[in-house]
Amino acid sequence: MPQKQPSQSTPPILYDLVTADQVPLSPWCWHVKMALAHKGIEAETIPLTFSEKDQVIAAGGKSFPLLIDAKGQPIDDSRLIISHLEEAYPSPTLFxxxxxxxxxxxxxxxxxQTALFPTIIAMILVDIPKVLTPQDQAYFIASREKRFGMSLEDFCRKREDLRPQLHTQLDPFRKAMLSGGFIAGSAPAMVDYILFGVLQWARVTSPFPLYDKNDDLHRWMEDMLDLFDGLGRGAAAFSAG
Amino acid sequence: MPQKQPSQSTPPILYDLVTADQVPLSPWCWHVKMALAHKGIEAETIPLTFSEKDQVIAAGGKSFPLLIDAKGQPIDDSRLIISHLEEAYPSPTLFxxxxxxxxxxxxxxxxxQTALFPTIIAMILVDIPKVLTPQDQAYFIASREKRFGMSLEDFCRKREDLRPQLHTQLDPFRKAMLSGGFIAGSAPAMVDYILFGVLQWARVTSPFPLYDKNDDLHRWMEDMLDLFDGLGRGAAAFSAG
Structure with a gap:
């Protein structure tokens, strides 16, 4: 293996998407934030709103999350960022x-991506603008109404009816937790951060409850919020956390 | 650990559900059959039709698959059987x-269980009676019409429309295979036998194609059918195999 270059000691930089109150909201950014914390990497974070995305473009990325690695290279897909972190910082493993x-x-x-996210977005989308800056609200509503071909209210009109579907879609995670408390087993790993990112996105943007307090997922989510000195819990939330 | 008892050298016995042509059809039985083969366990198999289920009851079970373990104990839930096999025959591991x-x-x-099986049964149920004995056909049609509250034809009437949903539901398996050819990685293990059992059930009971020949799943299924000297391929199928 090649010797580490001096430039590799530069901390990586994460361009993170935030609400009007500077709370990180993107599920894909949360994946990266938890992966960084898992590996004990002290990254510099640049919190930006949707309207400040031009700074991501200027730094060489296309969208959130963007990571500038220790060598100064931009990586702007959360899966690529996670793979990079695992390769550059093998221990402790995310996998x-x-x-x-x-x-x-x-x-x-x-x-x-294909089952959980589509269900949850149909339950919370209408609430998201309320946590954004006024400028972001206008952009978000217009872009999502165009994407989904209807108002956000219409998109979420049947959200109460989606509860049974979401409960069933979350059940494989409940079963996986039986192996030792977390989805990965006795300690959390990337598979836990994947689910966490999506539920944390809902937690910080919407008061709409996705599961009961007596659901085993609630116990797991509480444990996840406590990780890394309460990294996730520190982010303000609608639901009591 | 206690010494092995002489009775433990008795081969286990599997009560297996079969078609009129003696082809094993149950997905849950296929899970056990593949797990036994994975561990190189030579089990005695007792092939029975639905109408011969009283032999399962007489042997101490409630339904297919029933395994009589090496000590003569009946175990009649496929998950319990798989856990037992892993404990009694640790190597090679299924997990x-x-x-x-x-x-x-x-x-x-x-x-x-909760996503794939419900979709596939709505695509193939109407075909299953055609592979059963006349006596099994009468039982199967009556019991399923009662369970689903409609004729098998009505239950499968929209099966062509289910293709996109099944394609999406199978996609996580395709992604997992990217890690090395099989769902478990570079060699097949229990997670592969889980999907295989359900697709093999469809393969031996229905001519209705579930995926394209150029789908990566088809490549994987071909590899699965070749395992253990063609254990799965030996079972007659509607689709060319």
Whole structure:
């Protein structure tokens, strides 16, 4: 292996998407934030609103999250950032279990994107503008109404009816937790941060409850919020946390 | 650890559900059959039709699959059987990756039950009676019409429309395979046998194609059918295999 270059001691920089109250809200940014904390990497964070995205472009990225690595290279896809962190900082691993850990991550990441995210966005989208700056609100509402072809109110009109579907979609996570408290087993790892990112996004942007207080997911989420000196809990939330 | 008892050298016995042509059809039985083969356990198999289930009851079980273990104890839930096999015959493991492997199995098993199985049964149920004995056909049609509250034809009437949903639901498996060819990584393990059981059930009972020949799942299924001297391929199928 090549010797580490002096430039590698520069801390990485994370361009992070935040609310009007400077609370990080993006699920994909939360994935990266938890991965950095897991590895004990002290990254510099640049909190930006949607309207300040030109700073991401100027730094060489296309969207949030953008990481400028220790060598000054921009990486702007959360999956690529996570892979980079695992390669550049192997210990402690984000993927315990070797091959099986990577396969489980790939499975759960895709499942979260294709099943969980579409359900949850149809439950919380209408609430998100309320936590944004006025300028971001205008952008967010216009861009999402265009993307979904309807008002945010209409997009979320049946959100109460989605509870059973979400409960079923979350059930595989509950079963995985039986192996030792976390989705990855006895200690949290990237598969936990994947689910956490999506639930934390809902937690900081919407008062709409996604699961009951007596749900095992609630116990798990409380444990997740306590990790890394309460990194997640420190972010203000609608739900009591 | 206690010494092995002489009775432990008795081969286990599997009560297996079969079609009129003696082809094993149950996804849960296929899970056990693949787990036994994975561990190189030579089990005695007793092939039975639905109408011969009284033999399962007489042997101490409630339903298929029933395993009589090496000590003569009946175990009649596929998850319990798989756990028993892993404990009694630890090597080679069905759950590579330790904690992560077990968590991944629990996740994928539940996902298969709650997402994949309901979609696939709505695509193939109407075809299943055609592979059963006349006596089984009458039982199967009556019991399923009662369970679903409609004719099998009505239950499967929209099956063509379910293709996009199934494609999306299978996508996490495709992503997991990127880690090394199989869902578990570079070699197949229990998470592969979980998906295989459900697709094999469809393969031996229905000519309705669930995915394209150029789908990566088709490549994986071909590899799965070749395992253990073609254990799965030996079972007659509607689709060319």
């Amino acid at each position: 315990p279990g070797g091959d099986a850990g990577w396969a489980s991550f790939n499975f759960i990441h895709r499942y979260t | 590579p990756g330790g904690d992560a492997g077990w968590a991944s199995f629990n996740f994928i098993h539940r996902y298969t």
